[in-house]
Amino acid sequence: xETILHLTGPLDPRSGWRASPDRxxxxxxxxxxxxxxxxxxxxxxxxxxxxxxxxxxxxxxSEPVAAARLRELVSEGLLVREPYREPGQRTRHRYRLTEKGxxxxxxxVGLIQWSQRWLDDDGxxxxxxxxxxxxGERVGVGLRCAADHEVAVxxxxxxxxxxxxx
Amino acid sequence: xETILHLTGPLDPRSGWRASPDRxxxxxxxxxxxxxxxxxxxxxxxxxxxxxxxxxxxxxxSEPVAAARLRELVSEGLLVREPYREPGQRTRHRYRLTEKGxxxxxxxVGLIQWSQRWLDDDGxxxxxxxxxxxxGERVGVGLRCAADHEVAVxxxxxxxxxxxxx
Numbered sequence: 508x509e510t511i512l513h514l515t516g517p518l519d520p521r522s523g524w525r526a527s528p529d530r531x532x533x534x535x536x537x538x539x540x541x542x543x544x545x546x547x548x549x550x551x552x553x554x555x556x557x558x559x560x561x562x563x564x565x566x567x568x569s570e571p572v573a574a575a576r577l578r579e580l581v582s583e584g585l586l587v588r589e590p591y592r593e594p595g596q597r598t599r600h601r602y603r604l605t606e607k608g609x610x611x612x613x614x615x616v617g618l619i620q621w622s623q624r625w626l627d628d629d630g631x632x633x634x635x636x637x638x639x640x641x642x643g644e645r646v647g648v649g650l651r652c653a654a655d656h657e658v659a660v661x662x663x664x665x666x667x668x669x670x671x672x673x
Numbered sequence: 674x675e676t677i678l679h680l681t682g683p684l685d686p687r688s689g690w691r692a693s694p695d696r697x698x699x700x701x702x703x704x705x706x707x708x709x710x711x712x713x714x715x716x717x718x719x720x721x722x723x724x725x726x727x728x729x730x731x732x733x734x735s736e737p738v739a740a741a742r743l744r745e746l747v748s749e750g751l752l753v754r755e756p757y758r759e760p761g762q763r764t765r766h767r768y769r770l771t772e773k774g775x776x777x778x779x780x781x782v783g784l785i786q787w788s789q790r791w792l793d794d795d796g797x798x799x800x801x802x803x804x805x806x807x808x809g810e811r812v813g814v815g816l817r818c819a820a821d822h823e824v825a826v827x828x829x830x831x832x833x834x835x836x837x838x839x
Contacts, residue, residue, distance in 0.1 A: 510721035511775055513806065521720050525731060532788035532801065533716050533781060537709045550699050554687050554831070555676035565691060607791045609677055612826050613814045614787060615699060617780035622698035625773045635698065638830045639818035640679065646818045646829060648779045652805035658812050660778050664804045665720070
């Protein structure tokens with residue numbers, strides 16, 4: 508049986524421990540990004556969408572869903588809601604990515620990359636492309652270690668940090 | 674208003690086009706990875722979990738949910754279901770990541786990285802760590818272009834490829 512991640516130390520064998528919901532970082536991230544609509548709203552925020560009506564129209568979700576998701580994403584600190592006023596208009600609110608929200612971009616780019624690699628019917632890599640402004644080359648995400656080595660999927664160890672009370 | 678991604682060409686301004694569900698690669702990826710339980714099952718597959726009962730217990734989901742998700746993930750080609758038989762036992766089935774499924778790892782690592790950076794209460798970076806087997810350093814995901822430049826979030830252009838009928 509092939510294992511992609513190699514579990515080391517107390518994590519091996521897998522049957523000896525549980526990735527409990529309050530400790531597993533993936534589960535905790537999914538508590539925040541819990542729905543398809545949360546991802547679509549974050550996509551729109553990256554594209555520069557800021558007004559409620561535009562989130563509804565561009566993410567193609569209902570107003571109640573958009574309102575609920577925006578409230579959650581603000582409450583979790585991924586977006587901020589701030590008042591603004593155009594000359595001669597009443598005060599309205601707009602939404603802007605925080606640093607915490609913007610830091611989710613590698614996850615979204617990872618989804619784009621995977622989708623274009625595996626779900627495209629025409630094999631053309633999709634029509635949307637992320638490019639590096641400086642050099643114009645396509646941008647993707649990859650695994651890399653702190654020593655700046657590119658890391659293949661099969662070269663990963665999952666370890667348990669010794670330090671800390673948990 | 675800050676925009677993280679810079680839209681270029683026909684994509685600018687954002688109000689002139691729609692990221693339609695059947696074209697947006699994020700939306701299409703989320704059609705496949707549509708639920709929290711799908712992510713948790715993929716997490717377990719990366720950890721080497723292969724048997725139905727172990728997916729249920731380790732992802733802490735119900736049997737009907739696990740059965741539905743595994744069926745979908747097999748049908749979408751992220752997992753394969755194959756028979757195996759231990760000596761003296763009846764034939765059973767196990768699940769294994771395909772190349773398409775394994776290629777989702779950067780997305781999961783992106784979620785781990787974001788979660789440990791932004792959701793950890795103790796600031797210790799969490800107890801689970803992904804390490805590069807060769808050098809022992811922590812592994813994360815980052816944006817990088819085909820010319821191998823590290824790309825900051827603000828250096829991204831979103832462009833529309835000219836080629837193709839779509």
